[in-house]
Amino acid sequence: MKHTTYFWKVFPLNLVLLTLSTIACLFVANGLVMEPDKIVFITFTILLTSAMLGVIASSTVKKSLKDIAQGAARYAIGLFDKPVAGWNIKEIADIAEKLNKMGSELKGRISAGANEAQSGDAVFACLTEGILAVDTNYVILKINPVAKLLLDIPSAKVEGLSIKYVHKRSEFLKFVDEGLKARTQISKEVTIDTPRERIIQIVQSPLYKSDGEYWGQVMSLNDVTRLRRLENLRRDFAANVSHELRTPITSIQASVETLLSGAMNDRQPAERFLRGVSRNTKRLSAIIEDLLSLSRLENKEVVSHGLLVDAPIKEILQKILNDMVYKATEKDIKLELDCHDDLTASINIVLLERALANLIDNAINYSDNGKVVWVSSFIQDNTLSVHVRDQGYGIEKKHLERIFERFYRVDGARSRKLGGTGLGLSIVKHSILAHGGKVTVESVLGEGSLFSMHIPVKIYENFERATA
Numbered sequence: 001m002k003h004t005t006y007f008w009k010v011f012p013l014n015l016v017l018l019t020l021s022t023i024a025c026l027f028v029a030n031g032l033v034m035e036p037d038k039i040v041f042i043t044f045t046i047l048l049t050s051a052m053l054g055v056i057a058s059s060t061v062k063k064s065l066k067d068i069a070q071g072a073a074r075y076a077i078g079l080f081d082k083p084v085a086g087w088n089i090k091e092i093a094d095i096a097e098k099l100n101k102m103g104s105e106l107k108g109r110i111s112a113g114a115n116e117a118q119s120g121d122a123v124f125a126c127l128t129e130g131i132l133a134v135d136t137n138y139v140i141l142k143i144n145p146v147a148k149l150l151l152d153i154p155s156a157k158v159e160g161l162s163i164k165y166v167h168k169r170s171e172f173l174k175f176v177d178e179g180l181k182a183r184t185q186i187s188k189e190v191t192i193d194t195p196r197e198r199i200i201q202i203v204q205s206p207l208y209k210s211d212g213e214y215w216g217q218v219m220s221l222n223d224v225t226r227l228r229r230l231e232n233l234r235r236d237f238a239a240n241v242s243h244e245l246r247t248p249i250t251s252i253q254a255s256v257e258t259l260l261s262g263a264m265n266d267r268q269p270a271e272r273f274l275r276g277v278s279r280n281t282k283r284l285s286a287i288i289e290d291l292l293s294l295s296r297l298e299n300k301e302v303v304s305h306g307l308l309v310d311a312p313i314k315e316i317l318q319k320i321l322n323d324m325v326y327k328a329t330e331k332d333i334k335l336e337l338d339c340h341d342d343l344t345a346s347i348n349i350v351l352l353e354r355a356l357a358n359l360i361d362n363a364i365n366y367s368d369n370g371k372v373v374w375v376s377s378f379i380q381d382n383t384l385s386v387h388v389r390d391q392g393y394g395i396e397k398k399h400l401e402r403i404f405e406r407f408y409r410v411d412g413a414r415s416r417k418l419g420g421t422g423l424g425l426s427i428v429k430h431s432i433l434a435h436g437g438k439v440t441v442e443s444v445l446g447e448g449s450l451f452s453m454h455i456p457v458k459i460y461e462n463f464e465r466a467t468a
Helices: 006-029 036-076 090-126 145-150 170-182 225-260 267-297 313-330 349-365 412-417 424-433 463-467
Strands: 130-135 140-143 186-193 197-208 214-223 309-312 334-339 344-347 372-380 383-389 438-444 448-456
Touching: 036 090, 130 145, 130 197, 140 214, 145 214, 170 186, 170 197, 170 214, 197 225, 225 267, 309 313, 313 334, 313 344, 313 349, 313 372, 313 383, 344 349, 349 372, 349 383, 349 424, 349 448, 424 438, 424 448
Parallel strands: 334 372
Antiparallel strands: 130 140, 130 214, 186 197, 197 214, 309 344, 372 383, 383 448, 438 448
């Protein structure tokens, strides 16, 4: 649009006013006498014309400036949909053009900032570690979903709330307080009692505003519970292996030294020491064999590489019970089986037999004379379940979570006396894990225990037809 300057916009009106004023002056200069009413009329006309010209000029400028002010106000609240009208006065049009250009650039920057913030929030939410930022008043500035999970904070929006309000654990809050006082990078492992105990590794760093003012602390949180537990298991395993191997080796060494010192010349003591050597040698062999078995079981390919067969479950269970009858009879323990004749499933027979044998052997060993051991099996929801229930001594609740660990013993003296290696339940667990299943245990001290093996299987209604 072609614009005129403000001067040329009001110039014609000024020219009219100037002409009228000049005519009035000429009358006076030439001595022309005018009647009073004409003089009043001319004066009034000049004044009225001047007022009209002022109102027109003022209205024009006021309207254009008002449009610019309204446009600036819209830009200030982020509305860029309507550009500012510049009218046809060049000076005001220049202002409107610059304002529109500024609005366009501002819109682009706001859009870019919003996109950057959105992508930042997406990355923030996808982090595998927890992130939490608090100011000097403990107010949460930023927190991601992982941090909420680790700290057991509700999933609702908590930014703007005090961390003391949404998290009550004193150990964590004490560490936050340490960071705000130190205003430097510090780290610590904190134990948090959420629905389950977690060990959280927290690293704090100071957070500053753009002007350099201290703002608060930003924290990264990592759940190291599993790592610490594995480290403890490794240490326990190394210590237990050393202990389990050292005991029979020490006994063998002592027996051999006694024999070499002259006891071999006396037949009766010599035979006793040699039987001890034989017994401890077998014990060492059993421990090593069980360790090798566990190592093989941890490789699940032992199941997947052609070792799964469709087998009649009742025949397998009955076979193991038959093998255990002699040992049960010695303690007058009755073995009972409850399993449907046509129950068949795809399993690794060797692993299932070994797992079941370990459970029944334990049930007999840890039951008093005259008790009963029940074995039952069924398939439900495509899962084969095998249960072994006894009337034995039972297991304290504090031991239940750890009894499947290598060399973990509820009663170490009794277990060794009965000839156990401390690896039987670990073998049971890994035999079932190799099938993709799980083992569970329920126990009441003084009443007995129930061990259950659950294996996902393919079901066949008729074994002969399925394997034909």
